[in-house]
Amino acid sequence: MALVPSPVRIIGTGLIGGSLGMALGRSGVEVQVEDVSPGTAALAVELGVGFLPDEDSPDPALVLVAAPPDVSAALVDRALRAWPEALVADVASVKRTVLDGLRTRARPQDLPRYIGAHPMAGREVSGVIAARADLFQGRPFVVVPHEGTLPRAVTALKGLAAEIGAVPVAMDAADHDTAVAQVSHVPQVMSSLLGATLLAPSETALGLAGQGLRDTTRIADSDPRLWVEILGANAEAVAEVLDAVRERLDGVLDALETLQGDPDPGTGSRRALADLVAAGNRGVRRIPGKHGGATDAFATLVVLVPDRPGELARLLTEVGQIGVNLEDLRLEHELGRAVGLAHISIDASREDLLTRELTERGWKVADA
Structure with missing residues (x-):
């Protein structure tokens, strides 16, 4: 029994859409590609993402919308109406925005065929030219059903995750958005903040940089347009995490100001700094390894x-x-x-x- 309904129509052939097409095609799934840019769609075909469907092509059994959160709901709704037998999923990095948008625009009879998804994989470079068939190997693939989602849609998306070598994880939209704020969106903000401080140092100072700076700023070299949409769509969850970061940062500033004026070790400022670094040690150790667990x-x-x-x-x-x-x-x-x-x-x-x-x-x- 096939794990993925075929053919699959991928709408949006950027990094994620392109990589999904390559991974599914390698597994023998028939992949149709569609993009708002004819040039991008043609490049995707040349790179082996899939083929351009024509009027004689069969209707898709599964549609994957790989587009930014602000346009995903409209594209999902269009796909639900165009192919009344197809399951339709979006793979945007924020889920509540898409689901809320669909609830206001989609026909009630179409909603059961919709399911959210989010492959937790990416690169600091974007575009179909950066797509890779192995991008999802061993990575979590979040399946996000809503209360009315058809069971076969859940089965199909979990099967898709297995087919591309990913690990399916089921979550609801709210929990997903809180989780990605903590493990993806806020790290992007923090890396960008740190990267922005590097506009001030001299070339001589930057010549002293080591691997630690490269590690902590690697993802700062990301697409600003994409991240404006992601952060805007998940603003509430991101702001909540950043509020906690601000509170810790205020504590660091207070400790440093105290040490400037009074280096007496009895002030507790050194302890505050040590506690922060120790908390960071404990937090990092919670990041799972490839086999899971601490x-x-x-x-x-x-x-x-x-x-x-x-x-x-x-x-x-x-x-x-x-x-x-x-x-x-x-x-x-x-x-x-x-x-x-x-x-x-x-x-x-x-x-x-x-x-x-x-x-x-x-x-x-x-x-x-």
Whole structure:
């Protein structure tokens, strides 16, 4: 039995729509593409997202609207009316706005065929040219039914998630929007705020930047037009989280001002700063690893990798030969440095083994 109804019509061939088409096409699903821009649609076809339907093409069994939140409700309503037998889903990053918009415009008999969805994947670059068939591998795929959604729509979307290698997670629209404010939208705001501070330093100062700054500002290089729509559509939930951030920031400023005027360790300001950093430690440890659960079970080794072709590949091969499974990898390489730093996350119980074996094979493990 097919997991995904076919054919699938994708309306909107940007990064997410394009990646969905590539992933579904690779699984053997017939994918039709549609975009407000004929040039973008033609490029999507050339890149292997799907094909342009004509008047002889079969009606879609499933329609995926991959458009910004402010236009998704109108496009979903149009699809519900155009194909009265099709299931219709949107994959916008905010769900209450779309659902509320549909409740005011869609015909009551059409609403049961609508279901919300949100693949929790993306890149800091946008457009169909950045689309990838493996974008959703191992990532959560949120399925957001409303109270009247047909059971077969829920089944179809969970099947779609499985087909593209994602992990289906069911939530209602309000809980989804609160969750993405916390784990996606506010991080974007914080990264952009930090990135904006970099307009002030001199070139000399910026030359001192290390990996920490790159890590915390990576997503600041995002599409302003898209994020204006996302943040506007989820303004209430984002503002609630940022209120808590502002309260913590006020505490940091109070502590720093106190330390400027009175460095006496008895003021409690040092304790306030330490508490903030410690709270950050605890929060970061709650982020699930690839197998779920807290990250306490993982350890990170830092291995020096010579700046020569093939050295990183050799390191990863030898980690596999030792019999240790790689949980995560981050490569740090500064300009002018003769070596890169490979940050290797592994099961904590295997740390001593891997450190010993790599050292015996000639690798330099930091602090080993």
